[in-house]
Every structure is written in structure tokens, then in C-alpha cells.
Amino acid sequence: MQIITMVLILLLAVTVSGFIVRLSPVALPLPLIQIATGAIIASFSPFDVSLDPAIFFLLFIPPLLFLDGWRIPKEAFFLDMKPILMLAIGLVIFTVVGMGFLIDWLIPAIPLPVAFALAAILSPTDPVAVSAIASKTPIPPRLMHILEGESLLNDASGLVCFRFAVLAALTGSFSLAKASWTFMLVAGGGALIGIVLTYTINLANRWLIRQTGEEPGVQIMISLLIPFAAYLTAEHLNASGILAAVTAGVTMHYSDLTGHTLAATRMQRRTVWDTVQMILNGIMFMLLGLQLPRILESIEEIAIDTGIASLAHLSAYIVCITFALTTLRLIWVWASLKLTLFGKKGNVADKKSFPRLLLVTAFAGVRGAITLAGILTLPLTMLDGTDFPARDLVIFLAMGVILLSLIVASIALPILAAGFEFSEPVAQINKETVARNAAASAAIRRVEDLYRGISNDQPESLVQMEAAMHVIELYRRRLAHGLRQNGSQSHHIRELDVERQMRIEALRAERDQLYQLRLNRQLDDVLHRQLVHEIDLIETALTKQKQH
Structure with missing residues (x-):
């Protein structure tokens, strides 16, 4: 009963936080409001929220990564694949190595493998938090697609690196060659399992639909279960459940393209998944807030156990780590964008926008839900039963970096993104008009075929003919409307x-x-x-x- 009550309170708090953001005269980022709400609940509530790390990871990570893989714009992803891969994989490795050694040097109480684990879990970024921060000053769509693509891949790469670092901390040994080979097997196996499992489920589902018809509620439930099935299957086979969830989402997207899902199913499914995403992200930030009072109370104990002088030193460590993360990101973003978007002559990207693009991309590296979920999965004990080294300190530092990165981004991004424009790739220009005209022409052909099939002997033939001619006229007007602009695309869009x-x-x-x-x-x-x-x-x- 206590757990159910707590869940209901958290759901109510997520709902209330949404209204607070909308009613606030000042632009407040939703994640910060949710963290503050969680802290308030913890201060007045008798409940002690402590989740088993494995269960916590299972409940939150698979559906969020699955949804990222499902919804990310695939064409935009492939068009800007080079900068995305540079940020999602290259930056993760750069961050893990650089921050791992820096944290180990900065805080001797944290062993090197644990420092690498902290660096790895701080490497993934959170586009949901960025979207919430920049909601009143939107980031250009192309840049947002790059950030979403980065987040999709760096969630997987960062979490896999985190798992290896934790394993090294538990076993006390690490072999780069062995880890690289194991990574290939684990990552490849996870990706393959996600693809095969999702494809098989969708194949069986379509056969059942042909036999029994389509029920939207059943289809929604299948989509909700797929990420968990992919994750658990991969983990059971010692593969990466993280990558299995991601590739399951990507496979779901392409499966939708080849299927004929009812419009009602698509609309209802989208609404349900929007709600799931809102709830999971909201509860995760609430849980961060719920942990704050307890962590603040244990700061003195953490400082004594790890030989750190005071809260001021702990706060200074958080500032140093956040500053170092931003600096490393700024350096890597500069190099990657120079080599990809701005490196070739004739690229459509406006080189005058490079400084602002660099700063917006750098400050958009907000840490959020994935970092929180991952850090809470640190094991409580080592293999010999002793306490995991510096666990409370690492969790405190990770939560502090999440908070500080949110605060910095909520101040910097609206200022930097105000009025900022970032050109779309040439291939994207005028595609909407071409697609609309092609769809309208196909509609006219289909209705004309139906019109020719109407028999004059039928009692309703006159009504059917009039209806067909009316529909054809509507589509012809749409075509004429789109073509008469003589190249004036902006006028056409305004009209x-x-x-x-x-x-x-x-x-x-x-x-x-x-x-x-x-x-x-x-x-x-x-x-x-x-x-x-x-x-x-x-x-x-x-x-x-x-x-x-």
C-alpha cells in the first residue's frame, strides 16, 4: 500500500509541475521544477524511496531508449550522420578518458575504475531536458535533430562504457584488448537481438491482425512490451540490453513504414507513448529531488569517509567537473563541426553562424535522466561483500553535475538560441511541396479509378459521381494552389x-x-x-x- 501511495503522489507531482511551469511568468525549465518538487515531497513525506538498482534500470531505460530509436527522424539522422557519430561516439570516448583521469587526480578518494565509471555515466546528454529548457526559445530543427541523434547513440555508448568500468571496479582488472572484443560481441549481439526480436514480433502481429482484425488497445500494449522483451532477452543472453532497446525502436519505425496500421491506432499509440515519456522523465527527476535531502544530510559522513574537508570542497568538485565536461565538449564540438559541417567547400551551412552554433551545441550537453538512472545502479557491495568504494560520493557528484548543468543551460541556452538560425541541408529544401503534390496526384488517380467504376445502373450512382467529382476538385485546387506560386515558397507557406x-x-x-x-x-x-x-x-x- 505504501508503494502504491508513493507512486500516486509522484504521478500527481509530475502533473502539478507541468502546470507550475506553464503558469510561471518566468521561463523555468521543467526538470528543475520537478527536482525541487521531489525535494519538497521528501522533506514532508514519511516515505523512504529506495529502489533496487537493477529494477530501477529495467523500469526506466528500455522504454526511453526504445522511444528515442523509434521517433528520431531517420533521414535527418543519416544526412548529418558524420557530426552525430563524432559527438555520440568520439565525444563519449574523449569524455570518459579525459574526465576519468581528471576525477582520479582531482579526488584521490575515488579509485580510477570508479572515476571512469562516473565519467562514463556523465557522458550521455539529455535532449528532453534541452527541449524543456529551450521550449520558449526553440533550437533550430536541424540542430535539434543532431542533438537527438547524439543522445540516442551516446546513451548506448556511455552506458556500455559505464558497465565495463563498473565491472573493472568489481574485479580489479581491465584488459583493453579483451574489453574491445567483448564490447563488439555485447554490442553486436544486443543490436542483432533488438532487430530480430522486433521484426519477428511484428511479423507475427501482422498475421494475427489479418486473421482477427486490428484492435488499437492490443497494438498499443504490444508496442509497450517490445522494449522490455528486447532488453530482457539481450541481458539473458549476456548481450547489451541497452542497444537491444535502441535497435528495437529503430526496427519498429521501419516496420511501421511497411505496415498498414489504422489511423486510430497510430493516434492513440502516439498519445500513450507521449504520456509514458512524460511520466518516466518526470518521475526520474522527482526521484533525484527525493534523494537530495537524504544526501545533504549525509554530506558530513561522506566527507569524513572519503577524507574531504567540507561541503565547500564537495561543491567545488561539482563545479570543476561540470566546467571540465563543458570545456571538453566545447573542444570536441569545435573539432567535429570543423571537420564535418564546415570543413568542405560549398557546404550549405552558413559559416558566420559557427560561433553561435558551437556555443549552443556545447551548452546543450545537459546531463539528465540517463545519468541519474545509471548512477543509481552502482552496486552496493563488491564481490567480497565489502562496500562499493566511494559510492555515495560518486552519486552525490553525479547529482550535483546534473543540477548545475541544468541551471547553467537554463540561463545560457535561451540567450544563445534567441533568433538563431541554422540552415537545413539542400536535400531537405522544397521536399514538403513535392511530397504534398505527389500525394494529391495519387489521391486524384485513386478517386478517378473509383469514379470510372461507378455503374449508372446503381440507385446511388448520381450521389457517388457528385461526391467523386467534389473530392477530385478539392485535390486539383490543392495542386493548383501549390504550383501557381512561381517559386515563391515563403509566400506559399504563409498562405x-x-x-x-x-x-x-x-x-x-x-x-x-x-x-x-x-x-x-x-x-x-x-x-x-x-x-x-x-x-x-x-x-x-x-x-x-x-x-x-
Whole structure:
């Protein structure tokens, strides 16, 4: 009962924190509000939240990584693969090596393998936290795609490095050659398991759908279970459950492209996964806040056990580690962007934007949910039963870096990103117009085929013909509307936005009238819900178009 009550309190707190951010006259990052809320709950609540590290990792990591792999824009990922790989893999190795030796030198109480473990778990970045911080000053889409791609891969690479460092700390030995070979087997096995398992499940699912029909609720439940199945299967076979979850998400994306999922399933599934993502990220930051009072109370004990003089020294260590992380990231971002986006003559990226791009990318290296989830999985004891060395100190430092990086980014990013533009790749330009025209032409051909198949002998033939001609005319007007601009793409986009907004206002007027009719008892509940649902679907589609 206590656990259920605590879960309900956390869910309520996640909901309240969302309203606080929206009601605040000052732009406050959601993660910081959630951490503060968790700390307040811990101060007044009798509950002691302590999760088994393995269970904590299983509950939070697979669905978040699966969703990252599923939703990341694949074409944008492949177009900017070079800078993404440079940041996601090269920067992780650079950070682990540089920060590992720095932390070991800076804090002698932390053994070198544990220092590498801390460096590894600090290497992944959190795009959700960045999005929350920059929500009122959006980061350019292309740069956000690069940051999302980096986060997707550095989550996996950072966590795998973290596992190896912890293993080295437990066993007291480390072989680079053996670790490299093991990494290849573990990573490759995990990726293969994620692909094969997801493909097999989707294949069986499609066969069942053909036999029984598609039920949205069942399809949503299958999508929720796949990341856990991939993760647990890979871990059981001594492969990387982390990479299995990531590749399962990527495979799910491509499986969706080859399938014919119902529109209702897609809409409901998207809503459910948005909710899952919000809850998991929110609870993870709440848990960080819940740990703060207990950690602050044990600071003196941590300092005594590790031979550190005072809280001021601990705080100084957090500042030094955060500064070093930002500096290493700044150096690597400068080198990687010079070699990729700005290194070749004729690249569409505007070289005048390089300084701001460099700073925004560097300060966007916010540590968040993955770092928190990973650091809490540190084992409590060594193989011989003794306490894991400097465990409380490492957790304290990781949490401090998360907090400080969030605070720094919440101040710096809105200033740096204000009015910042970063050009899209040439291949992306005008693709929307081409795709819309191609889709409209296909729609006209399909309706014309149906029109030719209408028999004049049918009683409803006249109605069907009129309906077909009306639909064809709508699509022809769309084509003419898109083609008559004579290359004026910006004018065309503005015109579409105005038309879209007018349609949204008209739909809202329809819905208001329907509610009025229901209040006047001129509509029954069933018909009212049906009509309102139709309007909601159309408005949702138009709103999504406007956002993109």
C-alpha cells in the first residue's frame, strides 16, 4: 500500500509541475521544477524511496531508449550522420578518458575504475531536458535533430562504457584488448537481438491482425512490451540490453513504414507513448529531488569517509567537473563541426553562424535522466561483500553535475538560441511541396479509378459521381494552389498557414455550437461525442501541420 501511495503522489507531482511551469511568468525549465518538487515531497513525506538498482534500470531505460530509436527522424539522422557519430561516439570516448583521469587526480578518494565509471555515466546528454529548457526559445530543427541523434547513440555508448568500468571496479582488472572484443560481441549481439526480436514480433502481429482484425488497445500494449522483451532477452543472453532497446525502436519505425496500421491506432499509440515519456522523465527527476535531502544530510559522513574537508570542497568538485565536461565538449564540438559541417567547400551551412552554433551545441550537453538512472545502479557491495568504494560520493557528484548543468543551460541556452538560425541541408529544401503534390496526384488517380467504376445502373450512382467529382476538385485546387506560386515558397507557406488557421477557427466554432446544442438537449450524448470526435481529429491534424 505504501508503494502504491508513493507512486500516486509522484504521478500527481509530475502533473502539478507541468502546470507550475506553464503558469510561471518566468521561463523555468521543467526538470528543475520537478527536482525541487521531489525535494519538497521528501522533506514532508514519511516515505523512504529506495529502489533496487537493477529494477530501477529495467523500469526506466528500455522504454526511453526504445522511444528515442523509434521517433528520431531517420533521414535527418543519416544526412548529418558524420557530426552525430563524432559527438555520440568520439565525444563519449574523449569524455570518459579525459574526465576519468581528471576525477582520479582531482579526488584521490575515488579509485580510477570508479572515476571512469562516473565519467562514463556523465557522458550521455539529455535532449528532453534541452527541449524543456529551450521550449520558449526553440533550437533550430536541424540542430535539434543532431542533438537527438547524439543522445540516442551516446546513451548506448556511455552506458556500455559505464558497465565495463563498473565491472573493472568489481574485479580489479581491465584488459583493453579483451574489453574491445567483448564490447563488439555485447554490442553486436544486443543490436542483432533488438532487430530480430522486433521484426519477428511484428511479423507475427501482422498475421494475427489479418486473421482477427486490428484492435488499437492490443497494438498499443504490444508496442509497450517490445522494449522490455528486447532488453530482457539481450541481458539473458549476456548481450547489451541497452542497444537491444535502441535497435528495437529503430526496427519498429521501419516496420511501421511497411505496415498498414489504422489511423486510430497510430493516434492513440502516439498519445500513450507521449504520456509514458512524460511520466518516466518526470518521475526520474522527482526521484533525484527525493534523494537530495537524504544526501545533504549525509554530506558530513561522506566527507569524513572519503577524507574531504567540507561541503565547500564537495561543491567545488561539482563545479570543476561540470566546467571540465563543458570545456571538453566545447573542444570536441569545435573539432567535429570543423571537420564535418564546415570543413568542405560549398557546404550549405552558413559559416558566420559557427560561433553561435558551437556555443549552443556545447551548452546543450545537459546531463539528465540517463545519468541519474545509471548512477543509481552502482552496486552496493563488491564481490567480497565489502562496500562499493566511494559510492555515495560518486552519486552525490553525479547529482550535483546534473543540477548545475541544468541551471547553467537554463540561463545560457535561451540567450544563445534567441533568433538563431541554422540552415537545413539542400536535400531537405522544397521536399514538403513535392511530397504534398505527389500525394494529391495519387489521391486524384485513386478517386478517378473509383469514379470510372461507378455503374449508372446503381440507385446511388448520381450521389457517388457528385461526391467523386467534389473530392477530385478539392485535390486539383490543392495542386493548383501549390504550383501557381512561381517559386515563391515563403509566400506559399504563409498562405497555407493563414488558411490552416482559418480552418481551425471554423472547426472550433463548429465544436462550440455542438456543445451548445447538447446543453440545450438538442443532441444526445452518443451523437454529440461522435461529431466532436470527428472535429477533434481534423483539428489535431491541422495543429500538427502547423507545429511542423
